[in-house]
Amino acid sequence: MKTPVSVLRLPRGPDPNSRGFDPSSPRFLALCPTSVPSSSSSSSDEEEQRLRAELRERFLRTLLLMTGKRVRFDMHEHVRVHARFGASDIDVLNLQVSDLETPLGVQREALLRCQDVIACSFEV
Amino acid sequence: MLQWIHRSPQHWHGFINHEVCVTNRDQQRFEGRVFTVDPVSASVVLVSVQENECPSVRVILGHAVTDVQILRRGTEETERQMKSVFLPDRAQDLSAEELKSRRESVRLWLEKNRVPVTEDGELLCVANALTISAPYRPGDCSSASEIILSRIQSLVEKLPSPEENIPGHQAQLSRSNITSVLQTQ
Numbered sequence: 001m002k003t004p005v006s007v008l009r010l011p012r013g014p015d016p017n018s019r020g021f022d023p024s025s026p027r028f029l030a031l032c033p034t035s036v037p038s039s040s041s042s043s044s045d046e047e048e049q050r051l052r053a054e055l056r057e058r059f060l061r062t063l064l065l066m067t068g069k070r071v072r073f074d075m076h077e078h079v080r081v082h083a084r085f086g087a088s089d090i091d092v093l094n095l096q097v098s099d100l101e102t103p104l105g106v107q108r109e110a111l112l113r114c115q116d117v118i119a120c121s122f123e124v
Numbered sequence: 125m126l127q128w129i130h131r132s133p134q135h136w137h138g139f140i141n142h143e144v145c146v147t148n149r150d151q152q153r154f155e156g157r158v159f160t161v162d163p164v165s166a167s168v169v170l171v172s173v174q175e176n177e178c179p180s181v182r183v184i185l186g187h188a189v190t191d192v193q194i195l196r197r198g199t200e201e202t203e204r205q206m207k208s209v210f211l212p213d214r215a216q217d218l219s220a221e222e223l224k225s226r227r228e229s230v231r232l233w234l235e236k237n238r239v240p241v242t243e244d245g246e247l248l249c250v251a252n253a254l255t256i257s258a259p260y261r262p263g264d265c266s267s268a269s270e271i272i273l274s275r276i277q278s279l280v281e282k283l284p285s286p287e288e289n290i291p292g293h294q295a296q297l298s299r300s301n302i303t304s305v306l307q308t309q
Contacts, residue, residue: 048133051133051137052133055136055160055161055162055163058159058160058169059161059162059163059164059169061211062159062183065181065209065210091164092164092165092167092185114165114185115187118148118185118188119148119182119183121180121181122180122181123178123179124180124181124209
């Protein structure tokens with residue numbers, strides 16, 4: 001196992017929170033769904049809600065299964081990295097991972113933006 | 125043509141259990157059986173369908189999906205196989221008598237620890253705040269209060285196995301502890 005690299009302290013970007021994680025940044029607000037689009041007819045509201053709940057529960061179980069496992073992240077420009085999955089936030093905008101293997105070295109803890117990730121795969 | 129992320133839950137639900145081919149913006153293709161589509165991010169969860177390898181799961185983020193095509197429809201058998209990968213062991217593995225005796229032992233253990241518990245069919249109801257469903261393991265407790273949930277879960281975890289269940293076995297929680305837990309909700 002490669003030794004983790006020390007955390008790089010980069011100079012601050014133009015905005016106070018330029019890494020894209022600031023909840024009040026325009027980027028976050030644009031990506032984060034503040035309202036849920038629903039079907040026009042009100043009679044099927046309950047049915048739609050039930051389907052949403054079922055889909056979301058299954059997805060949460062997927063995340064549960066993924067925790068602690070070594071996951072391969074496929075990102076843009078055919079970049080592939082491996083890391084140990086930790087958690088996701090509620091809107092699936094950021095993923096917390098440990099021991100992220102990068103060309104720079106192994107980052108002990110890291111936060112991946114979901115906009116950068118195309119797919120994650122793991123063995124059960 | 126609506127984008128994938130703007131589709132309705134009904135549309136997404138229609139893909140569950142079927143083998144699909146997901147295309148993304150770079151024209152990459154991913155194949156597998158759909159376990160679910162997250163309604164918040166429209167991410168597609170695919171399970172590999174190969175028989176002899178251990179199952180692998182792939183989550184494709186919603187923003188990257190351009191098209192999803194059904195290749196083969198699934199059956200009840202494939203649904204069951206897929207679920208067994210994700211969901212914990214089903215209670216049907218235990219027979220009715222085993223479930224009953226387990227429910228009884230959990231109930232007695234809770235009563236011994238001064239926890240008010242009632243039986244409601246197959247469920248155990250604790251102080252109107254928490255329910256334990258079959259097969260009555262720590263992971264089967266559900267409650268609206270985090271504090272009660274963690275206390276009762278750790279208590280159920282300490283349930284002694286049948287050999288250790290002697291009458292003089294010390295209760296894990298004192299009365300004052302329990303009343304203070306139940307009053308915090």
